[in-house]
Amino acid sequence: MMEQDPQYYVKGVLEKNKRILAKTITLIESSRPDHQILSRRIMEALLPHTGRSVRLGITGIPGAGKSTLIESLGMFLIEKGHRTAVLAVDPSSAKSGGSVLADKTRMERLSAEESAFIRPSPSGGTLGGVARKTREAMLVCEAAGFDVMIIETVGVGQSETTVASMVDFFLVILISGGGDELQGIKKGILEMADALVINKADGENAVRAAQARQQYETALHLISPASANWSPPVMTASALEMNGIAHIWETVLDHRDRFIKSGEFELNRKKQAVSWMWALIEEGLKERFRLNRTIRERLPGLTHDVEKGTIAPTAAADELLFYLDNVKTI
Numbered sequence: 001m002m003e004q005d006p007q008y009y010v011k012g013v014l015e016k017n018k019r020i021l022a023k024t025i026t027l028i029e030s031s032r033p034d035h036q037i038l039s040r041r042i043m044e045a046l047l048p049h050t051g052r053s054v055r056l057g058i059t060g061i062p063g064a065g066k067s068t069l070i071e072s073l074g075m076f077l078i079e080k081g082h083r084t085a086v087l088a089v090d091p092s093s094a095k096s097g098g099s100v101l102a103d104k105t106r107m108e109r110l111s112a113e114e115s116a117f118i119r120p121s122p123s124g125g126t127l128g129g130v131a132r133k134t135r136e137a138m139l140v141c142e143a144a145g146f147d148v149m150i151i152e153t154v155g156v157g158q159s160e161t162t163v164a165s166m167v168d169f170f171l172v173i174l175i176s177g178g179g180d181e182l183q184g185i186k187k188g189i190l191e192m193a194d195a196l197v198i199n200k201a202d203g204e205n206a207v208r209a210a211q212a213r214q215q216y217e218t219a220l221h222l223i224s225p226a227s228a229n230w231s232p233p234v235m236t237a238s239a240l241e242m243n244g245i246a247h248i249w250e251t252v253l254d255h256r257d258r259f260i261k262s263g264e265f266e267l268n269r270k271k272q273a274v275s276w277m278w279a280l281i282e283e284g285l286k287e288r289f290r291l292n293r294t295i296r297e298r299l300p301g302l303t304h305d306v307e308k309g310t311i312a313p314t315a316a317a318d319e320l321l322f323y324l325d326n327v328k329t330i
Helices: 006-014 018-029 033-049 066-079 099-106 127-143 158-164 187-192 205-221 245-262 264-291 293-308 313-323
Strands: 054-060 084-089 116-119 148-153 169-175 195-199 234-236
Touching: 006 018, 006 033, 006 127, 018 033, 018 116, 018 127, 033 127, 054 066, 054 158, 054 245, 066 084, 066 148, 066 195, 066 245, 084 127, 084 158, 116 127, 127 148, 127 158, 127 264, 148 158, 158 169, 158 187, 169 187, 169 205, 169 245, 195 205, 195 245, 205 234, 234 245, 245 264, 264 293, 293 313
Parallel strands: 054 148, 054 169, 084 116, 084 148, 169 195, 195 234
Antiparallel strands: none
16 A cells, blocks of 8 residues: 555655645554554654754743744744744643644634644653654654744643753743732743743733833843853733734844854754653653563552552562563563
8 A cells, every 4th residue: 555655655745745744743643563663764764854944942821822922923934935833742632632632723824824734742642752753743844844843832841841852942931910920930941941922012911011021031130041152031022913023033043043153053953862862762661661571460469569568669660670681572
């Protein structure tokens, strides 16, 4: 069958066929062993055609208007001649059943554009699994000629760290509140941010947004920047009125230019590739551990003993890990 031939997918992706692009990502997301083997062959063929896009990660507190801002930015980029893909990392989808699917309806204008591609994250699996699929989907989209990748965090917690580890620029979207702007945002997110944007800076909110901007600028001064070549700016924007969108993109390009000139850009990309390799190794080891026949047979009894307190968790773990040295996986 043609669809069992990796060249069917490789040729379609390189020819910018969005239907085959979507089918390729669906194949990558599949957990079937034969699909995984096929997807690896496809990725190997596509890899030389990747890496040329601007990789932009975006997160935001609930109610910050993240989807509206992403759509406004995407429309702006398309008008500038760019091809833009939006992918999501949603660790909560395993519990929610994939609420991120609403992204396509929330970005109706952008999803209708020929130069845009919006893809929700897989509705299930661990954060590590979802992140792996998103990374591979990003590379496939790059091979299909999308020169701007927007990786959106939909869930909470570890997803911000995961997205920051796969992009060139990490943008945090916020809104002005009732004077407690710094509440509800973790210090760790501020440390990862390459820029902050106070959204919904329009109408009566404009003054509050300016005040929030000053508070965040003060907070950022207390945090050592991740790079000597970049101090994260705090900007205001109105996604609805398209105000500040051009400034956001100019900031992304300024950051990119500085990092390319300093050599940090290439260094960060190399670090991300190695980090991704180790993440895949860890995921693969966990999978092989659970596929081990002896472990599958011994695990229920040991779990029961740990629950009863008749064996220490450390001793149970040591016993299970010992089997990997002596028994082949199936």
